[in-house]
Amino acid sequence: MKKNAATKAKAVRKSRQERKFFWKGMLFASPWLIGFVCFTILPVCLAFYYSFTDYNLFNDPAWVGFKNYKELFQDQYVWLSLGNTMYIVILAPLIGMVVSLALAMLLNQKNVPGLPFFRTVFYLPSLVPVVASVMLLTWLLNGHYGLVNQILGFFGIEGPAWLTDPRYTKISLMIMDAWRCGGTMIIYLAALRSVPASLYEAAELDGATGWKKFFRITIPYISPTIEFNLIMSMIGSFQYFTQGMLLTGVSGNQVAGGPSNSLLFYCLYLYQNAFSFFKMGYACAMAVVLFIIIMIATMLARKISDRMVNYDVE
Amino acid sequence: MKSAKNSKWKELMIYKGVRGKVTHVIGIIALVFLCLVFALPLYWMVCTALKYEVYCFTTPPQWFPNPIKWDNFLEIFQRMDLAKYIRNTLVTSLVPVVGTLLSCPMVAYSLTKIPWKGGKYLFPIILMTMMIPAQVTQIPMYATWSKLNMLNTFVPLVLPSFFGSTYYIYLFRQFMKSLPTSVMEAARIDGAGDFRILYNIVYPMCSSILTTVAVMVFIGGWNDYVGPLMYLQDSERYTLGIGLQMFKTAAQPEWTLLMAASTIFTLPLIVIFFFCQNAFLNGIQTTSGIK
Structure with missing residues (x-):
């Protein structure tokens, strides 16, 4: 009887303590809880709701069912912009990986004189704000007086009209993004440094040479890092916007996509629908579709990479 | 042979x-x-x-x-309102630094150092919200701010930072998880409240991650283009990025001036980089999960 009361008292004390911690936890988490409701949950729900309405910001949204989605699949610009985006999504992560990994490998050689200097030089471009780098890009790739074509001309090559020829516009942007790969390079450098030297030594004893060591030891060892970077870069590429916006500019109530609409990226078209044509409902439908595309792509990428990535290293 | x-x-x-x-x-x-x-x-x-x-x-x-x-x-200062743009950009990049450094450690503290059940459930939700592309929330947010008559002010750009952003909460959480609880326990026994513990004990222990996040938030604000593009239409409120873009489209591109402005735009970031190199390198490496 007495024992029972004691445990009961203990349980009460415990639950009181728990409740105290609960409120304290809520209090400290409250900024995020409020932010989560106001800046994430509600907007996401609203976006879903708007995507089923006609909404131009000035009138109340009017329910139209699946009309926006139907329209979206018949809109040639949606397909065009999706194609342009896919071009970036497929190529940009790969180019970024090759360039940043190559730089990291070069920096990771034994006895590099002035390593911090080189590292800094490779990193600095990634600090240049996007707007400034697009300015710089426009100037460097100027068809007649741009430095790039002048240098190419010096070697007898006639450079293309980088930013006006629709075949080269996206390539120009990807060159710029490769130039700004410093952050990824640092990540790869850290990953390369984490590969234990003993693995290389063992391989050398077995007679492995440079490339073999690279493909059999280095790549498998850093594969989780490669996966992380590729997926993050892929997600970022789906949301490719700023560069396109800066190069095409806004033009009243027409679709603006640069030369032959070659720079009309999905998010750029979405933005124009929302803020140039004030078709907010339609833009929300596009955003919802983008969300779904990104989710599916991420899951696919993870599934494919699961077979290729070596998670055993720790 | x-x-x-x-x-x-x-x-x-x-x-x-x-x-x-x-x-x-x-x-x-x-x-x-x-x-x-x-x-x-x-x-x-x-x-x-x-x-x-x-x-x-x-x-x-x-x-x-x-x-x-x-x-x-x-000349660039006379031809465009560069001084005003710089001031505006400083507002949109420094205020979020304050907001983030106030809110995110608090949430991370709740997730790691307060023994409550929420910590377990909240964290996966926090990570999940990182999956939602900004485009989804952009339009409803814009509509809401416009209803609140907040367009053309800095509020939509700086206020959300005071409610924590998932990414930085994640960084702080990873860092705080490894802090020893014994000091905090001792302080609690001595009668210190949780706010006291957070500000007097946890903050000093977090100084390295605090610098890293401060630098990252500042750069994010300084570089931000989409936010100011959506919310700031009045040239009085332009940030450097928008101002520069407007100057380029306004006239025939004057490359010398544009490059001068771009240099001024880039310079602060490079200066910060040279002063806090370690914060940069740590930041990049912790975000990628490599220690």
Whole structure:
């Protein structure tokens, strides 16, 4: 009887303590809880709701069912912009990986004189704000007086009209993004440094040479890092916007996509629908579709990479 | 016979380290070459910024500005409201630093150091919200801010930071998880409240991650283009990015001035980089999950 009361008292004390911690936890988490409701949950729900309405910001949204989605699949610009985006999504992560990994490998050689200097030089471009780098890009790739074509001309090559020829516009942007790969390079450098030297030594004893060591030891060892970077870069590429916006500019109530609409990226078209044509409902439908595309792509990428990535290293 | 000789020769090379030296030299040459390639655009930006307009359009290009025109950097302040843009950009990048450093450690503290059930459930939700692309929330947010008559103010750009952003909460959580609880327990026994513990004990312990996040938030705000583009339509409120873009589209591109403005736009970030290199490198590495 007495024992029972004691445990009961203990349980009460415990639950009181728990409740105290609960409120304290809520209090400290409250900024995020409020932010989560106001800046994430509600907007996401609203976006879903708007995507089923006609909404131009000035009138109340009017329910139209699946009309926006139907329209979206018949809109040639949606397909065009999706194609342009896919071009970036497929190529940009790969180019970024090759360039940043190559730089990291070069920096990771034994006895590099002035390593911090080189590292800094490779990193600095990634600090240049996007707007400034697009300015710089426009100037460097100027068809007649741009430095790039002048240098190419010096070697007898006639450079293309980088930013006006629709075949080269996206390539120009990807060159710029490769130039700004410093952050990824640092990540790869850290990953390369984490590969234990003993693995290389063992391989050398077995007679492995440079490339073999690279493909059999280095790549498998850093594969989780490669996966992380590729997926993050892929997600970022789906949301490719700023560069396109800066190069095409806004033009009243027409679709603006640069030369032959070659720079009309999905998010750029979405933005124009929302803020140039004030078709907010339609833009929300596009955003919802983008969300779904990104989710599916991420899951696919993870599934494919699961077979290729070596998670055993720790 | 020949192959045997060949392999012996190869062995000798490896023994003498000739092979290693050759690849080393090739590696260094590649490094120097790429270094030039990467540095050239930056050099060209500063170089153009110091030229007279006429010397921009010469063939072959003028590699060193001659004569040097420092006045470009003064002219740019007269031709556009650069001082105002800089001030506005400072507001949109410094206020979020304050907001983030106040809110995110608090949430991370709740997730790691307060023994409550929510911590377990909240964290996966926090991670999940990172999956939602900004485009989804953008339009409803815009509509809401416009209903609240907050367009053309800095509020939509700076206020959300005071409610924590998932990414930085994640960083703080990873860092705080490894902090020893014994000091905090001791302080709690001595009667210190949780706010006291957070500000007097946890903050000083977090100084390195605090700098890292501060730098990251500042750079994010300084570089932000989409936010100001959506919310700031009045030229009084333009940030550097928007102002620069408007200056470019307003007239025939005047490259010397544009490059001067771009240099000014970039310079603060480079200065910060040189002062807090470690914060940068730590930040990049913790975000990628490599310790």
